[in-house]
Amino acid sequence: MIDVATTWQQVCAALAGGDYDTAFSVMEAAMQEARRPERARLALLAGSMHALYGDAALAEIGAALREARTLDPALRADPLYLALMAELEARTHGDGAPPPPQAAQDAPDPLARFHAMCALALAEKPQAALDLHVPSADLPEHLRWRLRSWEADAHEQLGQTAEAIHLYGEAAHLSSGMNRAVMLQEQAALLLQEGQPDAANAALNQARPLYPAHPGPDEQEEHGLNLATWHYLRAQAQLNLGQPDAAHDMIREAARLEAQYGDPSYGVALVRGQVLTHLGQQEQAITAFETALALATETDRPYANHELGVALLDLDRPVEAREKLEAVLNEPEYPYLPEVLADVAECDYRLGRLQEAQLEAEQALSQGAVIPASLVLGSVALDYFQLDEALEHYERVIREAAPASRDWITAHQMATDVMAQQGFPDPAAAYAHAQQALTHTPDSDDWHVTLKDHLLKAETLMAQKGGSGGRMLN
Secondary structure (H helix, E strand, O other), rough: OOOOHHHHHHHHHHOOOHHHHHHHHHHHHHHHHOOOHHHHHHHHHHHHHHOOOOOHHHHHHHHHHHHHHHHHHHHHHHHHHHHHHHHHHHHHHHOOOOOHHHHHHHOOOOOHHHHHHHHHHOOOHHHHHHHOOOOOOOOHHHHHHHHHHHHHHHHHHHHOOOHHHHHHHHHHHOOOOOHHHHHHHHHHHHHHHHHOOHHHHHHHHHHHHOOOOOOOOOOOHHHHHHHHHHHHHHHHHHOOOOOOHHHHHHHHHHHHHHHHHHHOHHHHHHHHHHHHHHHOOOOHHHHHHHHHHHOOOOOOHHHHHHHHHHHHHHHHHHHHHHHHHHHHHHOOOOHHHHHHHHHHHHHHHHHHHHHHHHHHHHHHHHHHHHHHHHHHHHHHHHHHOOOHHHHHHHHHHHHHHOOHHHHHHHHHHHHHHHHHHHHOOOOOHHHHHHHHHHOOOOOOOOOHHHHHHHHHHHHHHHHHHHHHOOOOOO
């Protein structure tokens, strides 16, 4: 005689150890020997097992639920059946799926509440999912890390990134092997989003050794795609840490793995374009961004168009750039609209539309795009020969931009040049700006000679002002 509780304990023990083949073998053997009522309950529990495979197992989840209700029609009212049906509906219909019945959400059985929570998260009802009380200790071991992952996903949907990062860390701690690697990668993705590339890099360093050297034939595709994601995230971390050459190697490997095990993705193409931009390979960057745009979903298109617009602007193609950027301005939900407006202002400046450029840049500045808007306003002021105003804008960029960033260097260069046009009223300040700019300007750059001339002129004036006993700046 088959005991359902004992069989389920054996199955859960195998699942906790990652031995899915044994778990399903135990379940199948028990169902062959069990009487009709026990078989019905086992079929329902098999549905929970299939749900571990997510969207790839929709047919198997549906078949298990059909078998359960065929063997015992009374199970249609069982909280676990209701929760699994709700999860199946949510996986099929997304936010159009109805929430799980209250009987599933209030069920004494924590397994039913767990699947009800999954259904709510999948149906994009994250707060309702988090409101469901599912203590981790009440669940089988193989579901505990998954609970934390679902909670992290719900917090992420709510924009509560710090909580999601913490929960992915907990999920990683509770899991092992490839599951742990995937949770660490989820955590790394959010750390990158939060501007913490060092922490993301540390999480990725923990994830990489967890990949098996020789995955089984059934695991190769999944592992290959997860590894593509690892390289994609590593490329972003290295790019943000100022290592574009290393990032280039990583993103090329991500693209290779995608081509081998799946399909090209928007994300890899976009990051490849960003890396190529940092390497100064603008034409290749545009090709990558165009690929990203072709692969983009409706939500992703503004990001691809923005990157493409900036790349076209870098190649001094303002008409084409403006067309891409205008498309982004029509997306009210895009989070970087002030920056886009500043880029449009740059397009108009290059097209000789100084009045339009100034108005757009002033609007962008008021909306928070301080650095790109100030650079445009500085250029416009220079064209109107308003040197004091131009210097004010460039000095604002120097205060706000990250030291050694492209904008910071540009602002130091321009501030030096403006002071030279003013006749070096403050030679020490001009000298300081020129010195900072020269530190980050290669000898081959046209600016190098100009800056060197300005530096020497400022130095001479400082010596004259100081007399024989004057002190020189370091």
